[in-house]
Amino acid sequence: MILIADSGSTKTAWRIIDKDGRISQAKSPGINPYYMKQEDITATVREGLVEYVDEDIAYIYFYGSGCSSDKNKALIQSALSVLYPQAQIEIDHDLLAAARALCGVESGIACILGTGSNSCLYDGTDIVDNVTSLGYLLGDEGSGNHLGRVLIKRYFKGELPEELKQKFDEYFGLTKSDVLENLYQGNMPIRFLANFSKFIFQYLQHPYFYQLVYDCFREFFVENVCRYAGHRDLPIHFVGSVAFYYSNVLRRVGADLGLQIGIIAEDPVAGLVLYHKEKMKAEG
Numbered sequence: 398m399i400l401i402a403d404s405g406s407t408k409t410a411w412r413i414i415d416k417d418g419r420i421s422q423a424k425s426p427g428i429n430p431y432y433m434k435q436e437d438i439t440a441t442v443r444e445g446l447v448e449y450v451d452e453d454i455a456y457i458y459f460y461g462s463g464c465s466s467d468k469n470k471a472l473i474q475s476a477l478s479v480l481y482p483q484a485q486i487e488i489d490h491d492l493l494a495a496a497r498a499l500c501g502v503e504s505g506i507a508c509i510l511g512t513g514s515n516s517c518l519y520d521g522t523d524i525v526d527n528v529t530s531l532g533y534l535l536g537d538e539g540s541g542n543h544l545g546r547v548l549i550k551r552y553f554k555g556e557l558p559e560e561l562k563q564k565f566d567e568y569f570g571l572t573k574s575d576v577l578e579n580l581y582q583g584n585m586p587i588r589f590l591a592n593f594s595k596f597i598f599q600y601l602q603h604p605y606f607y608q609l610v611y612d613c614f615r616e617f618f619v620e621n622v623c624r625y626a627g628h629r630d631l632p633i634h635f636v637g638s639v640a641f642y643y644s645n646v647l648r649r650v651g652a653d654l655g656l657q658i659g660i661i662a663e664d665p666v667a668g669l670v671l672y673h674k675e676k677m678k679a680e681g
Contacts, residue, residue: 398454400446400484401673403494403666404428404461409441410666413449414677420670423449428461430469438476446480457486458673460494460665491665492517496524498668499634499660501675506625510647511637512591514540514617518625528621537587539617541639545593547609549576558605568596598642610643614650622656632659636668 399414404427411423425445428438457477463469470488477486496507496519508516514537518526530537537543551557552565553573579589597606622628633656640647641663651658662668 398449398452399673399677400449400454400457400459400481401666401669402428402457402459402461403491403664403669404459405491409445409461410664411445412666412670413452414670414674418674418677428473429463430461430472431463435472435476435479438473439479442477442480454481454484457481457484458669459486459488460491460669461488462491464488465490465492491515492527493524494665494669495634495636497672498665499636499662500632501668501672503632505631505659506622506628506633508617508622508633508635508640509637510539510541510617510635510640512541512587512639513537514543514621514637514639516621516625518627518631526625528624530621538620539614539639541591541594542587543590543613543616544597544610544639545590547613548593548597549590551609558603561600561603561605564600565596569593594639601643601646607646610646611650614643614647615654618650618654618656623654629655629657632657634658634660634662636662636665638663 398416401412401414403410407427409425409428411425413421413423423445426441428441430438433441459473459477461473464473473488474486477484492507492509492515495509496517499505499507500519500521502521504521505519506516507519508514513530515530516528517524552562553576557565580586583589597610600606601610622633633651635647640661644661647661648658
């Protein structure tokens with residue numbers, strides 16, 4: 398049997414593939430090695446996979462946020478080995494999950510547009526280039542937190558059309574102090590910012606918000622995608638809630654820039670299952 402995990406800070410989606418290729422699913426709370434100890438990770442996995450703890454698992458493919466450093470990979474590996482000591486375990490970061498899910502064994506550019514943003518150039522096997530994202534303070538172009546950041550700035554600068562300003566006041570009722578407190582003293586400022594993108598989506602038919610989203614996506618392409626060699630000749634795929642829900646705008650920006658927009662998926666799990674099933678088949 399094979400376990401596949403796509404893990405973020407809030408939730409982990411598990412898929413279980415048995416020897417006959419049948420797929421089951423499970424879920425558990427999010428796993429982030431930056432904030433969790435080994436025993437906590439083991440307990441979280443046991444809770445989510447209670448039906449499969451005693452199963453004979455041969456391979457585990459765990460993809461997660463925070464899994465780019467060797468230290469964090471070792472922590473996840475140790476935690477999983479407690480439950481599945483005989484399994485071969487591969488730990489990788491969410492960007493490789495996106496690349497494998499979207500591109501499979503073909504070359505392409507894989508992008509994440511969710512709460513944050515990231516991208517990579519993939520050769521069908523490995524990530525061969527990655528334009529540094531720089532996070533929500535200096536980068537994350539096109540992400541949910543970027544959209545929220547632009548919206549808040551324009552609101553407090555008095556740049557929103559009056560009808561949108563009134564809707565914003567009715568919806569949030571925020572003061573500048575509320576915003577600054579959440580940004581500088583809150584636990585998750587990136588999520589605070591990203592939550593505002595839902596308001597933008599609600600009124601996306603308004604030309605002002607459509608242009609705001611268009612400009613943020615264009616910035617993502619220019620600052621990230623267009624820096625990769627061969628970006629005009631390769632398919633550019635996306636995963637993430639922002640890419641998925643704003644897909645019409647995203648495709649329009651890509652077309653205007655003369656780029657080939659390919660798959661746009663909300664999450665990578667289905668693509669990862671397909672990738673690993675094909676890999677199993679190829680390896681016999």
